[in-house]
Amino acid sequence: MRKLVIGLAILALAATAALAQAGPFIDLDRVHAIDPAKGADSVVDYKSMTLLGPWDDRNYQLTREDLAVLSPGEIGITDTVPLFFRIEMRRARPDFRTSGEAQYPRSALQIFRQMFGGYLVDGQLYRKATRIGQRFYVELDAGMDQAAFTPGAEFVSGEVRITNPTGAAESAIKISPVDTNKVVAGSNGPGGGQKMHYSTDGGDSWTEVPLPLGSTCCDPAVDWSSDGTYAYAAALGSCGFIGCQVWFYRSDNNGLSWSGLENVTPGDPRREVSTGGSDKEYLHVDQYPGSPYTDRIYMTWHNNNVMRFAWSGDFGNTWSTQSFSSLSSELGIGSDITTDNNGNVYYIWPAFNSRTIRVKKSTDGGVTFGAPVVVSGTQASFIFPLPSIETREAFVYVAADSDLSGGPNHGSVYAAWTDNNNADSGTPSANHGVIKVAYSRDGGANWNVTVPHETADVLAVDRWHPWLSVAPDGGVHVMYYDTRQDPTRRGVDVYYSFSSDGAQTWSAPVRVTTALSPNIADSFEFGDYNGMDMVMNDLIAVFTDNRNEGGGSGDSVDVYGAGIAPGSVATCGNDIAEPSEVCDGTDLGTATCQTQGCDPGGVLVCNGTCDGFDTTGCTNCSVCNNDGVCDDFEDCTTCPGDCVSGSASSAECGNGICEAGDGEDCVSCPADCNGKTGGKPSTRYCCGDTTDCSQAVCNEAGNICTNVPAPIDSYCCGDGTCEGEEGCANCAVDCATGPVEVCDNGIDDDCVGGADCSDASCEGDPACDTPPCFPTAAACTSNSDCCSNRCKGKGGSKTCQ
Template sequence: MRTFATKYLLALCVALAGATTFPVWAEESEQDAAAAQTDNATIDQTKGIDQSVDYASLRHFGPWDDRNYELTAADIALLPKDDEYRRGIPAFFKIERRKEGIAEGFPIGEHYPRELDKDFLIRYGGLLQDGVLHRRGLGIYYHPDPANPPPPVIYTSDPIVQAMPFSVPVNGETAMAIGDNETSIKYNPVNPSVVIAGSNGPGGQSQNYSVDGGVTWFSAGVLPSTCCDPAMEWSADGTVAYAATLPSSGGLRAGLFRSTNGGQSWGSVILVSTGGSDKEWIHVDKSPSSPYLENVYLTWHQGNVMFFSRSTDKGVTWSTPISFSSAARGIGSDITTDAAGNIYYIWPSSQAATANIYMVKSTDGGLTFGAPVIVQPLFDVFDFPIPSMESRRAFIYIAADTDRSGGPNDGRIYAAYTALHPSSGGTTATNHAWIQVAYSDDGGATWALTTTPHSEADIATIDRYHPWLEVDTQGAVHIGFYDTRNSTNRTGVDFYYNYSVDGGTTWLDETRVSAATSVNITNGQEWGDYNGIAAGPTEAIMSWTDNRVVGGSPLQKSYVGRVQNMAASPTFLMSGSPLNQSVCAPTATPVALTPVGINIGAVSGYNTPVNLGFGPGLPAGFTGFFSVTPVIPPGSSQADLTVNNVAAPGLNALTLRGSSGGIDKDLALNVTVATALPGASNLTAPANNAVNVSATPTFTWTASAQSASYLIE
């Protein structure tokens, strides 16, 4: 089979002699001409994944289809020059069928199967031209939604390697509603339909939210008196969203804002650091087995000295900041936690004398940390120039996460970063950027490198940098990064994606997510310092700074792209609302709570019935039932509960549990109960009738049992 593929590759080389792009064919049959008259699609050469291909020339093989943009010269080499013309069949599908035949051991020769057209319509619905799916025949019945065309499945160029897709389906990309550069993005851990994203903007940190999994975006405005460096996060129960940033308060400080309505609006600023700060990042411990579940951790640097603070009340109050050894100075850090709640705080050195990546570990929820451990040595520190980042320079940053899947690599810690390749020459033109991923299987004591998550053979001609990494609930490692392969002289970028299901031992071939190449701009930001990625149960969503040409000029915008999570296993999702309630129950007569709507979603076609219940049981004074149980995904139910004065006054934590096929998913329902009228409260300071009191006094008073709030008049 290798000989078969090589035969066509040699034929292509002869045809390409003296040419720089794949040629437009001189010969054109009458069928070609007739097809061209009905094929009015616009072909944008810049969208092609391989700029050595003349994509317009692919009309020689069949009518245009936008999925042809994913073809490379090696793919097209499989098509004979005098390939049989089949009406309505585009080049990408012919190549897909030829690769399938080779992989199955029965290569297609001169003639295609007679039912090739029906096979195409069943798989893809019809021709996709200018982004519009033109369904016909069987395609109308197999693909009823023309707004969501099925993605192509193109097989690896060398059929000997493997008969599997070389790229994952790209489900779409779009600009955020507001924002320019340096982006961060996060799914709600309980309801992945809700997504938040932050970005630098001209007036401060811009906030965005989505309620359909990132397909459409809405603006939540600009956080007041802020600068930049957005970092998004959620509480483990999905009730609180966090937007870490650098507020301006007599200089830049590390701080954050909180949202309790899915990122649609944000509360007041909470300052954490007390000195000039930079490059803050935020992390929440979401492991149910952790004794520090819901702890919030914030990192930043002051004068290159790394700082840390924690919150144990969902970001409302914060501990006194602590700092780490000034000998291991750095800029740009990340934190990850394992199932036991151990904290791994990782950053790259900013000093040439200590050119390493460092990690400190805490086993007590951030009260104390051990001595710094070297993760990996660096060939350079802080940043370095390359043709696409010659002025701002490619930033050496860390993106860390931990496998908490319970699978074969459970507990493995990952740290991805941009590195200067050892073959670099020290100048913009001779430097080369690549991405490294380090890992540890012994709690951070020792570290090694995974295989490189992109090709290494083309280091001299392609730069990859600014990665972000996340591990999904199945243990798959997802990574997104900039890639210069589609630009001239390494000056522009596209955003690419890759993933590994074996802990980084092997990676799938890179997938282009951005639909257009961004050109180099010199606005001081270029592409900022970092990007974002979040791995959900059905899709991986990523965000990046985009400088594509719009209306003849480059326009900087924050973009979001979505790809199918091919590593996801079938399971169900469970969400509910409202999950925070207050009720007065002063007598033995039961008082009804607001009904809790329960939604059960399906991942990868999961349809095993889900039994609903209260685990491990209801607290004293509570009774409840579900309107429907079991629920066959996708479906819905309602939790109806009552409470009386037998309940413990104050906060009662209830658990709504869904169980199916050995899988349990819990929702935390927090009910604050008052069983009696609150008593009197007395002012303690300032005293009544006091004089010479500040215009902004601090009031204190004696607490009143079972009070929910106080009104000062």
């Protein structure tokens, strides 16, 4: 029987009847078998379905006709949503995208869990799945009987902080604008649907309350009216294969209940802002007393990646809605809204096809909007895997706020998002998450972008999932996940940075959490976003946390809250060595006279500026031992023979600026410099070489071109910063990022023995094992993927022969 191609040739889902009977496929743990004999269609290769998504026994009912519903671009999707559910969603929504990224709603996994409980394997439901190589695997632990599942209620257990029991992620929080003891929050779970929480003591304790009428899903958003009379909440609800509706609720009692709209419409406590197909909503209230639109409520979401908008001028009772452009370059997901002192509305979103952050502005309270303006280009388009979130993947979304302080940056607009430091890769360790903050001083017409954390360690530390708030005094505050405490880049803490000059410069990041959150095996991992708010002088963050409350490794996905001391800049002289200090008073860390090149014993003290040590109380100190190595007590000033120094241009390939004045062009730095070097000679161009920077084509696609040379920066080995021409070979004291080699991040962390698997300490590490090969009929991209070393086919339909 000849091979039958199923599902638009997306991969080897079709096979001969003989192949279908060739025996079961055993998964990675050798504990579960996918038996083709159980399938409804003898010519469908059910084993290969794990190349598209986690296995679910409901896939056995799929036939060749069902598979034909899938898109040609299905093979590139990394969402852990099983095949049968994708097919049902596409049947319900034939307008779903069929190529590229964001083909399914970001809430698809939550909807699947809510409707079906988890991945069905041999009568048990499991919540955890992961993707290893090109195949998805269900983690077969902590299952529940299928018969015990009630649609809309997920299986959860354990301890939490704000949320209880376990199983909550994606959270939003807002403080009352008139009483900072009153706080409301929303979370995705625990259990099925969105949960609401309120606090009357500034977040020290919390009470969970339901939203009326039930049937909610996820994506919480909250805010308050300007006088604190009303609290507002939004949720996705009535979710099914077509997606969700956007629902709005009002509380008249500080979040104790959410039926306030019944005072207007008895028996109806919510408003259906959209009728279906919606995803990733967020809301914002104009609370500024001088605005012509004070207390107008604004809502953002997308429907099949077309951005949508709604506003209410009567405290949420009625809504006006509109749809934005469906042009490919403007399709997006993960938007936010803010308003300035004049009541102007800024609708900001990531447009994934064009890899840009965009903003539309309304000067009439959201009735009409102007043309979009590009805030910044991005390396990432939609999601990208990192070692700490390799399954759900880091999400490029926007958090926005405005300066209403009356200070020097009054009226400024800010936006923060996650980006990749380099071009996207399907290998988590090859991606490097960074946080970007953009600010505009002229009403959104022009934007500048800064980074609110260190950048020298970008290859060793990932940052992602930011949230941004602007304080009443104009300070800009950002929180985000940071992996610096885990050399494998898999565990995260929440870190916080602030700026007192309108996001131009940033404080040294401060660790907020006291326990590392490991990457635990759960398909939803850390969710898609966190939240933060600041009122008066109170700053509070809410975030997904995976710590084990009983000690040991992570055991749950919970929502935590944390109060942050705003603007907690390091204070020299308080006997606490804070993150930006080398030492402080009596807090010397592990330093001794001996570590500073002196004899053992003696008295080492911290200097008066907390940036170094005073060794006058030590004996026989070697300022320079002239051994050819820059030691940790030497620098280029005290020991020029051992410690290199000099000056070098600060130009950097990969920063989005084509620095033609420093020799960059489309050949030497294609990441920054636009160009076309093939095709007809008349259409070729190369920014920085044959094409002048002033031409428009050189300033497109998020890049900026300049002929002005970058400033010259000096470097000095021994000053604690790896810069200029320093590296492991000539300045290990500055350039070593840690004492232990991380075996899969592409850098020489300990500056000993080379990078990754070249370092002898990585021998036996799984990252250095020969990658597994794929069997006959598995999808492949090159010969090296296959055990047979033969990968044949066309385009996305190549298989191992």
